[in-house]
Amino acid sequence: xxxxxxxxxxxxxxxxxxxxxxxxxxxxxxxxxxxxxxxxxxxxxxxxxxxxxxxxxxxxxxxxxxxxxxxxxxxxxxxxxxxxxxxxxxxxxxxxxxxxxxxxxxxxxxxxxxxxxxxxxxxxxxxxxxxxxxxxxxxxxxxxxxxxxxxxxxxxxxxxxxxxxxxx
Amino acid sequence: xxxxxxxxxxxxxxxxxxxxxxxxxxxxxxxxxxxxxxxxxxxxxxxxxxxxxxxxxxxxxxxxxxxxxxxxxxxxxxxxxxxxxxxxxxxxxxxxxxxxxxxxxxxxxxxxxxxxxxxxxxxxxxxxxxxxxxxxxxxxxxxxxxxxxxxxxxxxxxxxxxxxxxxxxxxxxxxxxxxxxxxxxxxxxxxxxxxxxxxxxxxxxxxxxxxxxxxxxxxxxxxxxxxxxxxxxxxxxxxxxxxxxxxxxxxxxxxxxxxxxxxxxxxxxxxxxxxxxxxxxxxxxxxxxxxxxxxxxxxxxxxxxxxxxxxxxxxxxxxxxxxxxxxxxxxxxxxxxxxxxxxxxxxxxxxxxxxxxxxxxxxxxxxxxxxxxxxxxxxxxxxxxxxxxxxxxxxxxxxxxxxxxxxxxxxxxxxxxxxxxxxxxxxxxxxxxxxxxxxxxxxxxxxxxxxxxxxxxxxxxxxxxxxxxxxxxxxxxxxxxxxxxxxxxxxxxxxxxxxxxxxxxxxxxxxxxxxxxxxxxxxxxxxxxxxxxxxxxxxxxxxxxxxxxxxxxxxxxxxxxxxxxxxxxxxxxxxxxxxxxxxxxxxxxxxxxxxxxxxxxxxxxxxxxxxxxxxxxxxxxxxxxxxxxxxxxxxxxxxxxxxxxxxxxxxxxxxxxxxxxxxxxxxxxxxxxxxxxxxxxxxxxxxxxxxxxxxxxxxxxxxxxxxx
Amino acid sequence: xxxxxxxxxxxxxxxxxxxxxxxxxxxxxxxxxxxxxxxxxxxxxxxxxxxxxxxxxxxxxxxxxxxxxxxxxxxxxxxxxxxxxxxxxxxxxxxxx
Numbered sequence: 001x002x003x004x005x006x007x008x009x010x011x012x013x014x015x016x017x018x019x020x021x022x023x024x025x026x027x028x029x030x031x032x033x034x035x036x037x038x039x040x041x042x043x044x045x046x047x048x049x050x051x052x053x054x055x056x057x058x059x060x061x062x063x064x065x066x067x068x069x070x071x072x073x074x075x076x077x078x079x080x081x082x083x084x085x086x087x088x089x090x091x092x093x094x095x096x097x098x099x100x101x102x103x104x105x106x107x108x109x110x111x112x113x114x115x116x117x118x119x120x121x122x123x124x125x126x127x128x129x130x131x132x133x134x135x136x137x138x139x140x141x142x143x144x145x146x147x148x149x150x151x152x153x154x155x156x157x158x159x160x161x162x163x164x165x166x167x168x
Numbered sequence: 169x170x171x172x173x174x175x176x177x178x179x180x181x182x183x184x185x186x187x188x189x190x191x192x193x194x195x196x197x198x199x200x201x202x203x204x205x206x207x208x209x210x211x212x213x214x215x216x217x218x219x220x221x222x223x224x225x226x227x228x229x230x231x232x233x234x235x236x237x238x239x240x241x242x243x244x245x246x247x248x249x250x251x252x253x254x255x256x257x258x259x260x261x262x263x264x265x266x267x268x269x270x271x272x273x274x275x276x277x278x279x280x281x282x283x284x285x286x287x288x289x290x291x292x293x294x295x296x297x298x299x300x301x302x303x304x305x306x307x308x309x310x311x312x313x314x315x316x317x318x319x320x321x322x323x324x325x326x327x328x329x330x331x332x333x334x335x336x337x338x339x340x341x342x343x344x345x346x347x348x349x350x351x352x353x354x355x356x357x358x359x360x361x362x363x364x365x366x367x368x369x370x371x372x373x374x375x376x377x378x379x380x381x382x383x384x385x386x387x388x389x390x391x392x393x394x395x396x397x398x399x400x401x402x403x404x405x406x407x408x409x410x411x412x413x414x415x416x417x418x419x420x421x422x423x424x425x426x427x428x429x430x431x432x433x434x435x436x437x438x439x440x441x442x443x444x445x446x447x448x449x450x451x452x453x454x455x456x457x458x459x460x461x462x463x464x465x466x467x468x469x470x471x472x473x474x475x476x477x478x479x480x481x482x483x484x485x486x487x488x489x490x491x492x493x494x495x496x497x498x499x500x501x502x503x504x505x506x507x508x509x510x511x512x513x514x515x516x517x518x519x520x521x522x523x524x525x526x527x528x529x530x531x532x533x534x535x536x537x538x539x540x541x542x543x544x545x546x547x548x549x550x551x552x553x554x555x556x557x558x559x560x561x562x563x564x565x566x567x568x569x570x571x572x573x574x575x576x577x578x579x580x581x582x583x584x585x586x587x588x589x590x591x592x593x594x595x596x597x598x599x600x601x602x603x604x605x606x607x608x609x610x611x612x613x614x615x616x617x618x619x620x621x622x623x624x625x626x627x628x629x630x631x632x633x634x635x636x637x638x639x640x641x642x643x644x645x646x647x648x649x650x651x652x653x654x655x656x657x658x659x660x661x662x663x664x665x666x667x668x669x670x671x672x673x674x675x676x677x678x679x680x681x682x683x684x685x686x687x688x689x690x691x692x693x694x695x696x697x698x699x700x701x702x703x704x705x706x707x708x709x710x711x712x713x714x715x716x717x718x719x720x721x722x723x724x725x726x727x728x729x730x731x732x733x734x735x736x737x738x739x740x741x742x743x744x745x746x747x748x749x750x751x752x753x754x755x756x757x758x759x760x761x762x763x764x765x766x767x768x769x770x771x772x773x774x775x776x777x778x779x780x781x782x783x784x785x786x787x788x789x790x791x792x793x794x795x796x797x798x799x800x801x802x803x804x805x806x807x808x809x810x811x812x813x814x815x816x817x818x819x820x821x822x823x824x825x826x827x828x829x830x831x832x833x834x835x836x837x838x839x840x841x842x843x844x845x846x847x848x849x850x851x852x853x854x855x856x857x858x859x860x861x862x863x864x865x866x867x868x869x870x871x872x873x874x875x876x
Numbered sequence: 877x878x879x880x881x882x883x884x885x886x887x888x889x890x891x892x893x894x895x896x897x898x899x900x901x902x903x904x905x906x907x908x909x910x911x912x913x914x915x916x917x918x919x920x921x922x923x924x925x926x927x928x929x930x931x932x933x934x935x936x937x938x939x940x941x942x943x944x945x946x947x948x949x950x951x952x953x954x955x956x957x958x959x960x961x962x963x964x965x966x967x968x969x970x971x972x973x
Contacts, residue, residue: 009877013884020888020911024895029903036907039888043914050881052921055935059917062939067910067946074950075903078957093856097897100863101890107870108886114874116879119926131929132936140933147940154944158951164958853969855905859896 009049016042029075033068040064054129193256194277197294200252200304201343207245207336211238215329233328242332243315246339250308257301273735274300276349276413283352290410293349299545299736303346303477306549310469310556311339313701317560318461320698321567331371331459338364342470346477350411351400354478358396358442361471362389368466369458381454388451392441399434402427416484423488423743432485432492435478436499443475444526445533446503450800452526456518460566463518464559468525469552476529476548479536483740487539490640493744494650496537497628498642501654501661504530508664512671513794515784516583517562520672523797524609525555527661531624534654539637539744540627541737542716542730547620549729550712554605554617557705561602564694564702565591565676572687585672586784590681594691597699599677601706606673608709610666611766614723616712621662622762623718626750628655629758635746659765666769667776674777682783720755881922888915902953902963906946913942 016039023035040063047056136144214237274297283290315335322331341364345357362385370382404410406427407418422428439445444452455467466472479486479496486493507526514520528551535544568591569582580587592599608617631637632651640647681688693699716729750758781787793799850861892915895908917935924931957963 006877009880013880016884017887017891020891023911024891024898024904024908029901029907032904033907036911039911040914043918046881046884046918047921050877050921050925052924052932052935055917055921055932058936058939062943063910063914067943070946070950071903071907071910074954078903078954078963094898097863097894100867100897101894104863104867104870104893105886105890107867107874108889109883110874111870112879112882112886116882116923116926118879128929128932132932135929135933136936139930140937143937147937150944151940154947158947161948161951162954853971855965855968856897856900859905863893863897 005049009046012042012045012049016046030072033072033075036071037064037068040068051128054132192259193275193296196252196256196259197275197277197296197347200249200256200308201294201340201347203245203249203252204336204340204343207241208333208340210241211329211333211336214238215327215333233324233326235329238329238332239319242336243312243319245336246308246312246315249339249343250305250312253301253304253308256296257305260296260298260301274413276411278349287408288404290350290352293353293411294347295349295412296347297736298732299477299480300346302545302549302732304343306552307339307342307346307470310552310705311465313704314461314465314469314556314560317464317563317698317701318459320695321461321563322459325459327371331368334364334367334371335462335465338368338466338471342474345474349413351403351415352410354481355396355400358438358474359393361466361474362386362393362442365389365455365466365471368462369455371458371462375457378457381451381457385451385455388448389441392438392448395434395437395441399431399438402431402434406431412481416482420484420488425488428485429489429492432482432489433495435482435485436492436496439475439478439496439533440499441475442478443472443529443533444503445475445499445529446506449503449507449526450804453519453522453797456516456522460518460559460563463522464556464563467522468555468559472525472529473532473548473552476532476536476544479533480541480545480737483536483541483737486536487740487743490637490647490744491642493537493539493637494640494642494647497534497654498537498650500530500533500535500537501657502530503527504534504661505657505664506530508661508668510794510797511668512664513790513792515585515790515795516581517565517585517588517672517676518559518583520585520668521555521558521562524558524665524669527665528555528609531621531658531661534658535624535627538628538631538651538654539635539741540624540631541741542733543620543623543627545733546716546729547624549715550608550616550620550709553705553708553712554608554615557601557605557702557709558609560698560702560705561598561605564595564598564698567694567698568595568691569683569687572683572690575690576684576686578684578687581784584784585675586781586787587683588676588681589679589683589780590677591691592677594681594688595677595693597693598702601702602677603673604706604709606669607770609669610770611662611762612770613763614710614713616709616715618763618766619713619716619718622759623716625655625658625662625762626718626755626758627745627748628658629754630748630750631745633748633750635744635748637744637746659761662762663765663769666766667773670770670773671777674773675781679778679780682781684783718755720752720759878922878926882919885915885919885922888912888918900965902956902965902968903950905965906949906953910942910946913938 019035019038019042023032023039026032026035040059044056044059044064047053047059214235274295276293276295278291278293280292281289282292315332318331318335322328325331338361341357341360343357345354345361348354348357366382366386369385370379373379373382400410403415403419406422407415409415409418419428419431441448452467452472456463458466486496504527507523507530511520511523511527514523528547532544532547532551535541535547565588566582569588573580573582604615608615611618611621613619628651632648632655634648638646638648638651642650681691683691694702714724714728717724717726719726790796796802850857889912892908892912895911896905899905899908917938920931920935920938922931924935953963956968960968962968
């Protein structure tokens with residue numbers, strides 16, 4: 001049982017990472033967006049395996065289903081299609097970025113190893129959604145309300161920004 | 169200042185002689201120095217406030233020429249000083265000074281504390297003893313004569329007042345030099361005469377060459393001054409005293425030690441600078457750019473003799489360092505012959521006399537170096553007589569030549585021997601005087617030069633035969649070799665001296681006149697005010713020998729100077745010379761040789777130089793080695809001056825000026841521009857760049873977190 | 877599993893960083909930012925398993941904010957595209973220092 005679980009876990013991880021790599025290397029924004037969606041699906045799977053099914057579901061619904069849709073929508077709207085040849089930066093920049101990335105990765109791994117204890121997974125809680133809801137609407141109610149405010153501002157802002165200037 | 173000074177005089181401290189002496193001599197002593205200083209102040213005020221002054225640039229015709237106040241004050245203070253000096257001298261004589269009298273030890277008058285620093289306490293003090301009063305007499309006496317001569321010579325010069333101001337200043341400092349009671353006070357005089365010399369050499373500063381000559385004199389003297397200073401430091405470090413009485417007593421006890429040797433050598437370096445010995449003589453020929461009376465006073469009779477005075481004054485030190493004394497003798501001998509060879513081929517009348525002075529100074533150093541202090545000082549005095557005479561006579565000649573050229577508006581060199589000739593019939597008095605001087609310097613008896621020069625040579629020979637100095641050795645060369653060699657060079661120099669002086673005489677006064685038909689009408693004897701001092705000096709040149717007649721020729725009182733100076737230098741002379749004594753026959757032989765050599769030289773000169781020569785305009789330029797003084801100036805320029813200039817260029821010009829100055833002035837702006845440049849580059853709107861910076865910053869933070 | 881999840885999160889995050897540094901297209905850049913946010917979400921969820929449920933609450937917050945950010949950001953991109961005709965960042969340099 002544990003072995004199967006681990007296998008699944010690694011499978012989803014690999015999917016996520018591979019999709020991410022494919023995502024950053026696509027020239028065309030549309031396939032890139034789709035690969036990102038794939039990453040999100042894999043991550044949703046991981047969330048479920050980490051005993052956060054609610055998060056996993058809203059990941060698919062909100063992130064993949066709404067936010068990424070907006071991205072693809074805008075891409076289509078701007079009719080970008082195949083991007084110009086100069087989209088990717090120079091080889092030097094890419095190598096540099098690679099170096100920075102690796103350095104960052106090394107650091108993060110070291111920190112992880114240092115500070116995170118290797119413990120066995122606790123058994124899943126009975127009602128995860130309830131737990132989340134309880135915490136969200138009591139301890140973090142202020143944050144919740146503020147988030148809705150942010151969303152309101154975002155709606156107004158994006159409408160204003162994207163509006164065509166009708167007046168001359 | 170005067171009230172303070174007089175108050176200080178009331179409680180001036182006096183050492184050694186009886187209190188009865190104190191009131192008698194202290195005031196005159198101070199007066200002696202203050203009178204010329206007063207002259208400087210008055211003449212200086214006239215020069216500054218007068219129409220010629222830099223403070224008041226009047227019309228181009230403004231001048232202090234023939235200003236009557238200056239004419240009275242300038243020479244007047246000198247004559248007054250001389251009178252005071254004579255009165256002091258007579259008082260000292262009457263006290264039986266010279267023998268074991270009350271003035272056996274010097275009279276030191278202290279005025280005020282100068283430098284009380286820690287345990288260093290230097291006082292303003294004057295020391296009166298036989299040596300210093302003798303020097304003071306020479307300075308004020310010959311100085312007075314030269315001041316009188318200058319009234320005529322500088323009469324029409326626009327800067328008449330300034331001239332006398334500087335000349336008075338010089339005399340004041342020279343008196344401080346010889347009357348000072350300690351090395352620092354002497355050094356004040358030493359530097360002061362250097363300053364006055366610089367001011368007077370470059371007196372006609374409109375001409376660049378004169379200014380350069382003044383600078384050269386000052387800079388070369390500085391090298392010597394360095395030696396003097398180091399010697400003073402050494403004396404202080406060793407004995408904690410700097411006054412003559414104390415320091416000499418302490419150093420005398422340390423005779424033979426390396427410290428005393430070092431002090432003596434450094435003091436001699438100072439002498440070499442001031443008295444134009446090898447290798448620091450190069451300033452003296454150039455110093456002829458100054459007015460001729462200045463050359464007479466400063467560069468013949470007084471300032472250049474300061475070095476000889478110093479050795480005589482510091483006799484206890486030199487006597488305690490036989491090697492240093494041998495060095496002094498050797499350098500003196502070499503300089504004497506070196507300069508004499510150059511004088512053989514100089515065409516400027518003043519340059520001949522300048523090199524002659526260097527050569528005769530060499531004689532004086534030969535004497536004091538070998539411990540014959542009296543002989544050296546004797547020659548100093550007689551040389552002052554006949555060299556001043558020669559310079560003043562040359563001044564008269566130049567004055568006449570200049571006047572003649574001025575009348576006919578001809579531009580030619582009034583100082584060149586080739587333009588002279590046959591002047592005897594135009595200026596008979598001057599001619600006679602200068603002939604006497606030439607005979608004296610050649611050592612013809614019974615003129616003064618004969619006695620003094622002969623005494624030097626005899627002393628050298630006597631000491632070479634056997635004395636403590638002869639037993640010493642210099643760098644492996646035994647002392648008697650050095651002394652014999654010095655004697656030999658001295659005789660050779662005597663020959664050369666006779667030759668070049670006769671040459672000068674013949675070319676100037678003998679033969680036919682080369683100045684020109686038109687000019688001859690304007691050539692005449694100098695006015696009385698100029699000729700009178702010349703004649704006085706001629707008289708002194710003739711009878712000067714009486715000062716120190718040798719036992720060999722007892723035509724008058726024997727060894728007067730010897731006895732007079734004995735309390736000051738006798739002990740040191742005995743230390744170096746022992747009981748060196750020539751027997752009667754040897755001495756007669758030496759005298760004979762000297763006289764014969766002198767006469768041979770004169771004869772050779774007469775025969776060789778009576779043939780007519782062309783005047784300067786028609787003569788080819790003399791590029792010979794001697795005429796160009798062995799091209800030493802060129803060597804100094806190439807070896808010392810140019811490298812220094814180059815070094816200064818690099819260090820100051822390129823290093824300091826461009827490096828440091830620019831760093832401070834332009835550096836500030838460059839710093840800000842760089843910062844602005846960086847800021848500009850960082851915020852150019854390129855989002856990708858911002859992303860990079862974010863990533864880099866985040867990486868740094870996380871790395872810090874990891875490593876902590 | 878938590879450590880592995882964190883490692884995966886780190887890898888995804890780094891890929892996102894590299895993407896931001898390498899690409900010039902504004903929209904792709906945005907999507908890389910989204911990838912980074914997702915990686916962080918994974919971290920939160922994993923650590924929520926270690927500690928308490930606050931991690932998951934925070935994920936909800938992140939998602940909301942990401943949505944708002946995406947909306948506004950894309951609106952800006954559209955506006956920029958209308959004005960400059962391009963979304964290539966190298967050519968969008970008028971906001972100079």
